[in-house]
Every structure is written in C-alpha cells, then in structure tokens.
Amino acid sequence: MKVKVGINGYGTIGKRVATAVNQQDDMEIVGITKTRPTYEAKDAVKKGYPVYVPKESLEAFEAAGVPVAGTVEDMIEAADIIVDCTPGKLAEEYKAKYAAAGKKAIWQGGEDHGLTGISFNATANYKESWGAQFSRVVSCNTTGLLRTLYKIDENFKIKNAFVTLIRRSADPNDSKNGPINAIEPVVKLPTHHGPDVQSIMPWLNISTMAVKVPTTLMHVHTIVVELEKEATTEEIKEVIRNCPRVMMVKNKDGVKSTAQIMDLARELGRSRGDMFEIVVWEEGIKVVGNTLYFYQAVNQESDVIPENIDCIRSMCKLEADPAKSMEKTDRSMGL
Amino acid sequence: MKVKVGINGYGTIGKRVATAVNQQDDMEIVGITKTRPTYEAKDAVKKGYPVYVPKESLEAFEAAGVPVAGTVEDMIEAADIIVDCTPGKLAEEYKAKYAAAGKKAIWQGGEDHGLTGISFNATANYKESWGAQFSRVVSCNTTGLLRTLYKIDENFKIKNAFVTLIRRSADPNDSKNGPINAIEPVVKLPTHHGPDVQSIMPWLNISTMAVKVPTTLMHVHTIVVELEKEATTEEIKEVIRNCPRVMMVKNKDGVKSTAQIMDLARELGRSRGDMFEIVVWEEGIKVVGNTLYFYQAVNQESDVIPENIDCIRSMCKLEADPAKSMEKTDRSMGL
Numbered sequence: 001m002k003v004k005v006g007i008n009g010y011g012t013i014g015k016r017v018a019t020a021v022n023q024q025d026d027m028e029i030v031g032i033t034k035t036r037p038t039y040e041a042k043d044a045v046k047k048g049y050p051v052y053v054p055k056e057s058l059e060a061f062e063a064a065g066v067p068v069a070g071t072v073e074d075m076i077e078a079a080d081i082i083v084d085c086t087p088g089k090l091a092e093e094y095k096a097k098y099a100a101a102g103k104k105a106i107w108q109g110g111e112d113h114g115l116t117g118i119s120f121n122a123t124a125n126y127k128e129s130w131g132a133q134f135s136r137v138v139s140c141n142t143t144g145l146l147r148t149l150y151k152i153d154e155n156f157k158i159k160n161a162f163v164t165l166i167r168r169s170a171d172p173n174d175s176k177n178g179p180i181n182a183i184e185p186v187v188k189l190p191t192h193h194g195p196d197v198q199s200i201m202p203w204l205n206i207s208t209m210a211v212k213v214p215t216t217l218m219h220v221h222t223i224v225v226e227l228e229k230e231a232t233t234e235e236i237k238e239v240i241r242n243c244p245r246v247m248m249v250k251n252k253d254g255v256k257s258t259a260q261i262m263d264l265a266r267e268l269g270r271s272r273g274d275m276f277e278i279v280v281w282e283e284g285i286k287v288v289g290n291t292l293y294f295y296q297a298v299n300q301e302s303d304v305i306p307e308n309i310d311c312i313r314s315m316c317k318l319e320a321d322p323a324k325s326m327e328k329t330d331r332s333m334g335l
Numbered sequence: 336m337k338v339k340v341g342i343n344g345y346g347t348i349g350k351r352v353a354t355a356v357n358q359q360d361d362m363e364i365v366g367i368t369k370t371r372p373t374y375e376a377k378d379a380v381k382k383g384y385p386v387y388v389p390k391e392s393l394e395a396f397e398a399a400g401v402p403v404a405g406t407v408e409d410m411i412e413a414a415d416i417i418v419d420c421t422p423g424k425l426a427e428e429y430k431a432k433y434a435a436a437g438k439k440a441i442w443q444g445g446e447d448h449g450l451t452g453i454s455f456n457a458t459a460n461y462k463e464s465w466g467a468q469f470s471r472v473v474s475c476n477t478t479g480l481l482r483t484l485y486k487i488d489e490n491f492k493i494k495n496a497f498v499t500l501i502r503r504s505a506d507p508n509d510s511k512n513g514p515i516n517a518i519e520p521v522v523k524l525p526t527h528h529g530p531d532v533q534s535i536m537p538w539l540n541i542s543t544m545a546v547k548v549p550t551t552l553m554h555v556h557t558i559v560v561e562l563e564k565e566a567t568t569e570e571i572k573e574v575i576r577n578c579p580r581v582m583m584v585k586n587k588d589g590v591k592s593t594a595q596i597m598d599l600a601r602e603l604g605r606s607r608g609d610m611f612e613i614v615v616w617e618e619g620i621k622v623v624g625n626t627l628y629f630y631q632a633v634n635q636e637s638d639v640i641p642e643n644i645d646c647i648r649s650m651c652k653l654e655a656d657p658a659k660s661m662e663k664t665d666r667s668m669g670l
Contacts, residue, residue, distance in 0.1 A: 166499075179594060182552055182595075185630040214516075224544075286524040291542070297518070
C-alpha cells in the first residue's frame with residue numbers, strides 16, 4: 001500500500017515535491033491543486049496528475065480547456081497526507097480542513113513553527129515528526145544552516161554562530177520582484193533565520209543578518225562559528241564532507257560562483273537542473289584559533305524537496321531509521 | 336601659494352580627486368595624465384585641465400585632436416604632489432620617478448601598505464602622514480570600516496569584529512565585468528580587507544569574508560562587533576551618528592537599499608551624484624548583550640575622495656588640526 005500524497009499548491013515547491021514523490025516506491029501522487037489554469041496547471045495534466053481546483057476556479061479551468069478531477073476538498077478526501085505548498089495566510093484555514101478530514105499535513109518554511117509545534121530537518125530531527133499529524137519543513141536557508149551546523153555542533157560544539165545570508169532577490173521564473181541593481185539589507189534584527197534554526201536546535205547560539213541581492217540562482221551564506229573544542233581546518237573539512245546532502249566543490253575546478261554550481265546541477269541530469277545539496281567551497285573553509293569561517297550556497301527552489309519526502313516517511317511511519325529514509329530518497333532522486 | 340597637485344591617472348578615482356582639489360582654496364590642479372584619448376580625456380580638456388600623456392601616446396592624442404600639455408614627466412616636474420590613481424603594477428616604477436624628481440605622492444588602496452609604509456584615513460590617523468613624502472589612502476571598503484569602527488573602538492573597545500563585505504561587481508561605467516546573475520565568494524580567507532584595516536588600526540581583531548554580487552552602485556557591509564564595554568543600542572547610535580563622514584538613514588523614510596541612497600546623493604546635488612559618506616541604516620543597528628550588529632553601505636567610487644584631500648593637507652603641512660582639515664574639505668565638497 002503506497003501512501004497517498006496530495007499536493008496543495010503546485011508552484012515552485014509543490015511541483016518539485018510532486019516529481020520527488022513520483023520517484024518513490026512507497027508513496028504516490030493522488031492529485032495536485034491549482035487556482036488558475038496557468039502553464040504549470042497544463043503541464044501537471046500532461047504529467048498525468050489529477051488536478052483539483054477551488055470551486056470558484058472551476059469555470060476558468062473549463063474555459064481554458066484544462067480538465068479538472070474535482071475540488072480541493074475532494075483531493076483532501078482522497079489523500080492520506082497533504083503537502084501544503086500554498087502561499088501565506090491560508091495555513092490556519094487549511095489546517096482546520098485537514099483536521100476535520102482527519103488527514104496529516106506538512107507545511108513549508110514560510111509558515112511559523114507555532115502552526116504545527118514541530119519542525120522538520122532530516123539530519124537534525126527526523127524522529128520528532130514520527131507519526132505526527134502535522135509538521136513543517138523549515139525554509140531553504142534554515143535547511144542549509146541545519147545541514148552543516150548540526151554536524152559541526154555534534155563534533156565540536158558551537159559556542160556562537162554569526163551568519164550573513166546573501167539572498168537571491170527572485171526565483172528564475174519571477175519577473176516581478178527586485179532589486180535589479182541594488183543591495184537591500186533586512187534591517188529588522190535578528191532576521192527570522194536564526195530563530196528558525198532554533199526551532200530545531202534550541203540550544204544553538206546563532207545570530208543572522210541578511211541582504212537581498214540581484215540574482216535568481218541561489219542564496220549564499222557567510223558563516224563564522226566560534227567553537228568550544230579546538231579543531232583544525234582539515235578536521236572541519238572532513239566533517240562537512242560527510243554531512244548528508246552537502247556537496248563540497250573546489251574553486252580551482254572552476255566552480256567560482258553560484259552560476260557554475262547551477263550549471264553543474266544541469267550536467268548531473270537533475271530534474272529541472274536542481275541542486276538539492278547544500279554546496280560548500282572547500283578552499284573557503286578556514287579555522288583560525290577556535291573560529292571557523294566558511295561559505296555555503298543554497299538552491300532556494302530545491303534543497304527542501306528531499307526533506308519533504310523524508311518528512312512524509314517519518315509522519316506516516318514508513319521508515320524508522322533516518323539514515324535509511326534519506327538514503328532511499330537520495331538514491332531515487334539522483335543525489 | 337596654493338599646493339600644486341598633479342593627478343596621474345584620470346579614471347574613476349582620479350577624475351573625482353581632480354574635482355575635489357578644484358573645490359579647495361589651498362590647492363590647485365596643475366594637470367592630469369591619460370594614456371588614451373577617451374571621452375574622459377576629452378572631458379578633462381573641456382574642464383580646463385592640462386592633459387599630460389606618455390610619450391608613446393602623443394601620436395594618438397594628436398590624431399584624435401585632443402590637445403596635450405606635455406609628457407607625464409613634465410607634469411611630475413610641474414607638481415608639488417602627485418595623486419597617483421594609475422592602475423596596478425606601475426606603482427614601483429612611478430615611485431622611483433617621483434623620488435628622483437623630489438616630489439610627494441599619494442597612492443590609492445589598490446597598492447600595498449608596504450609601498451609607502453604609511454596608510455591614511457582622516458578619522459583614524461591624519462597626523463601619521465604629516466610632512467611625509469609618500470602615503471597611501473586605503474581602499475573604499477577599508478575607509479568605510481575605519482570611519483565607523485575607529486569611533487566604536489574608541490568609545491567601547493572592540494574585542495572582535497566579524498565583517499562580511501557584499502561587494503558590487505563592477506562600477507557603473509564598466510560593461511566588461513561580471514557576474515551578472517550569480518554570487519561569487521572570495522574563498523581565500525581572510526580577505527585582504529581585515530589586514531588593510533590593521534595597517535591603520537594594528538591593535539584591532541578583525542576578520543573579513545567577501546562575496547561579489549551583480550550590482551554596480553555600492554558595497555554593503557554586515558558587521559558583528561563583540562565589545563569589551565557594555566553598550567546600549569541608543570549609545571551606539573549616538574556614536575555612529577557623530578562619526579565624521581558617516582550618514583545615518585532610515586529604512587522607514589524609504590531608504591531601503593543602495594538604490595535609494597544613490598538617488599538621495601543625486602538629490603543632494605553632489606558632483607557626479609556621489610555619496611562621499613558611509614551610510615548606516617538606523618533601524619539596522621542592534622546590540623544584544625555585548626554584541627553589536629549593523630549594516631553600512633560604501634559608494635566605491637567616491638568615499639575616498641575627501642580622504643585624498645585631507646591626505647594632501649597633512650603631507651603638505653597645510654593644516655595641523657585633523658578636524659579643521661576635514662571640516663574645510665567637507666564644506667567645500669558639499670558634504
């Protein structure tokens with residue numbers, strides 16, 4: 001019996017989760033939802049996903065000739081678990097609907113930890129969502145920070161972490177947002193990223209600052225970590241190299257910027273040219289005394305996708321061993 | 336008797352120093368040098384600056400119809416002090432020429448501290464260049480860091496400073512360099528910025544990381560400072576507000592990014608629309624415990640210009656009081 005997964009919201013994250021669910025042998029897509037008959041809705045039909053829509057959208061889909069399987073409520077009924085990738089402000093409303101239907105649901109990092117009371121990262125706390133009705137996969141940036149900092153903390157104990165997030169301004173399919181020639185600081189400090197990491201590692205001292213910059217490809221983090229235990233640069237490299245879903249690249253191999261990383265992802269034949277791993281530049285790792293410095297890059301559209309799959313497995317009790325779930329997810333997705 | 340200033344290299348910095356020298360009543364331009372008859376060379380002629388060229392360029396200037404006052408050596412002879420704004424790798428050669436002619440000279444931050452043995456920032460060490468034959472105005476980023484960190488250190492003693500520099504990729508008149516849609520980390524750590532600050536504040540513990548981003552307007556720094564003495568956010572704001580050549584702006588006034596800063600500079604009627612001040616976002620200043628966080632922006636084309644004027648004054652013994660020289664410079668330049 002495969003777990004029946006419904007995708008509520010078929011945008012940047014939703015469509016990627018759908019592809020990844022389709023690649024697993026223990027879960028299947030029962031449908032996706034879309035509010036407007038866009039190119040993405042038409043493509044979902046081509047991919048063979050049943051498309052469910054809000055009642056008020058039925059007419060527009062009919063007019064556009066996009067076949068509809070039923071309403072959003074019908075999809076919720078058909079699913080064992082819903083991956084909610086709807087935009088903000090709908091979470092509470094949908095939570096009530098999922099609860100009324102007795103269904104499980106996963107939200108994304110755009111929602112607050114308080115919505116579910118449990119947040120998820122496969123490396124850090126797979127078991128906390130075990131059998132849970134509701135959970136939340138943390139945001140792309142938080143996922144990136146957890147993948148490396150959790151293992152560094154486990155091995156060397158982090159006294160303090162200071163992070164600057166250099167954020168992409170818009171996704172590649174977004175021609176609406178800016179800036180296009182400016183740097184925009186997030187002046188409200190601390191930014192939400194530090195507290196979000198603490199929703200999973202509450203013991204971690206972490207402060208975050210952030211700026212938006214004119215690029216679409218990836219976020220980059222500059223990370224300064226004061227360590228309790230002494231470490232050498234080589235020891236840190238070894239730990240980072242062994243972090244799950246982290247890829248080490250070399251500047252001297254020509255991976256000088258996020259542009260080459262995303263080109264590499266296309267060469268690797270990943271679906272949509274995605275880079276699901278957090279990418280760390282080997283030459284950019286340096287320890288001076290007890291202070292560690294490194295750079296990492298985060299593909300904002302895709303790093304959380306494998307986490308959504310593992311979160312489904314934990315919540316639906318498909319696999320008790322985090323390492324086995326992650327290994328299965330990664331193998332099926334081509335990581 | 337006005338001090339006779341020659342500008343060797345009439346590019347981004349050179350042309351701005353020329354304008355600023357022209358605005359002073361105790362110094363004057365005796366000429367500028369240019370290797371090719373570009374639009375900048377033609378504009379220099381229009382502005383009334385004698386244009387000097389290398390011997391091998393005489394023909395090209397004649398062919399282009401750009402009148403020449405003599406050779407570079409002639410300009411060196413005519414000047415009391417040369418502001419050297421030539422591109423890299425020419426410094427040692429020119430230093431020998433200036434020395435042979437018995438002239439003073441100022442280099443820019445692209446050159447190493449070792450070239451002159453003295454580096455200059457008006458706030459931090461005006462008097463160290465007093466009467467010197469050779470000095471060096473530190474780079475735009477280093478100037479920015481010194482303007483704020485020197486006063487913060489003076490008031491609260493800095494234990495550690497961690498800085499991420501988010502660097503513009505190209506100047507506004509540069510259509511050659513990139514990246515145009517990527518973030519590029521500087522993986523060699525520490526980046527040169529920290530040691531450059533230490534050429535003027537050798538006692539300061541400072542570590543720097545840097546990324547290049549696709550914008551032309553300004554650099555932005557995220558700064559984390561661990562203070563020896565306790566401070567409140569309000570006390571820090573007061574210190575930063577009183578730093579010379581630092582402008583405090585408010586996000587809630589609409590100055591959300593570097594784009595609005597540079598638009599403000601144009602509204603202020605600055606020559607070339609330059610922002611000579613380091614700009615700090617008031618809402619982005621925050622103290623938590625003994626740790627201070629803030630953002631600042633640096634107009635890479637222009638923040639060092641007033642420093643060049645003060646450096647001339649210190650080296651030529653025109654004004655012994657740093658505050659008086661800075662006040663004179665700022666008033667004349669419209670700061």
